[in-house]
Amino acid sequence: MKRRTFISKTATATAMMAVPNLVIPDFLKSERMGMSQATYAVRWEHKENVGAYPSFESALDVIDHCIEIKAGGSQLGVGGWTKDFARKVRKKCDAHELFFEGQIRLPQENEDISRFENDLIASKEAGASINRTACLSGRRYVNFESRDAFVQFKEKSLKAIQTAEPVLRKHKMKLAIENHKDWRADELVEIIKHFDSEWIGVTLDTGNNISFMEDPMYVIETLAPYAFSTHIKDMAYAMYEDGILLSEVPLGEGVVDLKRAIKLCKQYNPKITFNLEMITRDPLKVPCLTENYWATFDHQHSGRELAGILKKAKSSRFELPTTSDKDMAGALEFEELNNLTSLRYAENSLGLS
DSSP states (O other): OOOHHHHHHHHHHHHHHSSSSOOOOGGSBBBBEEEEEEGGHHHOOOOOOBBTTOOOOOOOHHHHHHHHHOOEEEEEEEEOOOOHHHHHHHHHHHHHOOOOEEOOOOOOGGGGGGHHHHHHHHHTTTTEEEEESSSSSSHHHHHHSSHHHHHHHHHHHHHHHHHHHHHHHHOOEEEEEEESSSSSSHHHHHHHHHHHHHTEEEEEEESSSGGTTHHHHHHHHHHHGEEEEEEEEEEEEETTTTEEEHHHHHHTTSOOOHHHHHHHHHOOOOOOEEEEEOOOOOOOOOHHHHHHHHTTTTTTOOOOHHHHHHHHHHHHHOOOOOSSTHHHHHHHHEEEEHHHHEEEEEHHHSOOO
């Protein structure tokens, strides 16, 4: 047996033994968990083959890995794909009954429309009908130092979505905007309602808005009615001097009520897809006890929200995951174990087999 296969099977077996076999409610049956691109952030970023974990050179490598670990599909960036490559993706996904969703950048200027449309066509050629996008690459409380700067970003984002909508309508492709540490839940709903388009909805991330001191279940309840797709993650957090440390953790080990989240998503959209986003990295610092953190929020928070998060953080017994204390081989192995543990939990406890 090849070393890669042995390690993968050993990690899978370990993950399966760690998760109890529970009775699965009917509403959680007959679905399969896919993999988002960021779930393999470590593996995408390293460019040398390390032991059992060769680097991903293209989407086809990711899909091969999804087949190997029995994931249900993938959500991957389609930027610059040729029609020929997109057809290869579709052929492989169809052969193994995997779903595929695209990940796409919004058009930033009018001259960027052709790039956006070409990426959309490639995504459709690959079999996607839904494309995840985000308005911000970064974090609101890091990128913007004032409310005015954030308002300018919002105006630019609305213009980009407005530019995209006719192209989406033309090709009958859905755009799913993620709550990507840019919008509070009510702000994203406001944007979706503003456009009132059947082609514009949400990629519901079940954990990101903890960084805004929003209760994850409130966020899920608020965004689920508009969700086309999901990033399913569990979260843990603890205190540090300027606020909280926030981490993705394997499904079932954090604070998110995942069963309720999935039930709500399926209630509003029976065809919704579920994509794991277990990002293996050092904890993110959320400096909610500093003045600068609040610069963009314009008194939108209640003291109750902040107090609730801080109370849980102070009493936290979570051991947050880290990668900076590991070499590349160790980080890759840790990432794979976290992902396999999450998939097995999804299968055994959430019915996402």
